[in-house]
Amino acid sequence: MYRIGQEEIDAVARVINSGQLFRIGSAYSEVDNFEKELAEKLFVKYTLFVTGGTTALIAALIGLGVGPGDEVIVPAYTFMASALAVTAVGAVPVIAEVDETLMIDPEDVEKKISPHTKAIIPVHMLGYPCDMDRIMSIADKYNLLVLEDACQAVGGSYKG
Template sequence: MKIPFNTLDRQFFMYQDEYEKKALDVLRSGWYILGPEVEEFEKEFANYIGTKYSLGIDNGLNALVLAFRALGIKAGDEVLVQGNTFIASVMGITMNGATPIFVEPDEFDNINAEQLELKVTEKTKAICVVHLYGQTSNMEKIMEIAKKYNLYVVEDCAQSHGSLFNGKMTGTFGDIACFSFYPGKNLGCFGDGGAITTNNEKLYTRMKTLRNYGSNKKYHNDEVGYNARLDELQAGLLRVKLSHLNELTEEREKIADRYLSEIKTPKIELPKVR
């Protein structure tokens, strides 16, 4: 028997009429880049996460690249990051010229907060916290260490849309948080997409400039930036899915609970839940 890891079309058929209407509305609008759908999605996503600002980005990797760039992370700097994460978490660091310093995971497969302090040196400038497999890292301890050593905190929330630590949403703890909307996520779009959240107006403004060729005004470029814009079509479709995110997450939780309770074989190591 061949069982697919993920059947992506199921989530489309669940809300097919809404997706198709939104897609046609966007296509008929004649506005496809940085328009009203992106603006409305950014407001709605910031409201969902609980931050002042949200910025639509073309993918999760570029969200990380822009985040570390906006914080001034550069060659000669060190960034603490867990060793069992996806390569994009590390590329966000190395593409800015900085050096990743790996920290082993804890029993929940997230960064071991108890080992973080042992890795801090005079070159350490930031911590990249990756909330893996839908679970949150120990943010209380991590923020305590960041404050003690005056370190920036970037949250990689590519796998933690809607996850809570002590009742507070991931994406609200650090200086900047980065999200991926790759189709396999519980908030996944129909292609590539991503976002950044922050409560810092200065960082928000800088990243908004960086995402659009370093420009805030057409043909006026303040610095060398990127083409890292979330497009109108994906933003519109994400708005539809965001309105159903809680029920989609609940469905995943029910499936996970069944796996945890009914898979009984030593050949499969089940995750521990924080």
């Protein structure tokens, strides 16, 4: 799934040796470099590092305007943070079944949509991609937001 080696050890050592543990106010930030490199690798304009996956999901849900009164569909097979992030913003996680791929089942997602549904969180477990074509077409049909939990699939690709 991921490989950690000397390059990562050296990067951590550079931060500790610099004595600058905060990105704000320091001339050289290893995190700034990491964000830039990751954005290039992922072909996106921006990346923003936070303290972890749960925080990223909470920040994204808040950014999408998900909150009290909303339901968010999450898969039955995931790390608990996918559902806990939904509760952290005051919304209700609604569990959808997984299919034979062990990823969220688009057919069951459609069954779980209610008038309160605001978003779907497909989770790409163990680096395996969800059926994003079908998820996106359901989201379009019902005007729902989609937040991909790629905590276990950073750097992965879908259809190339």
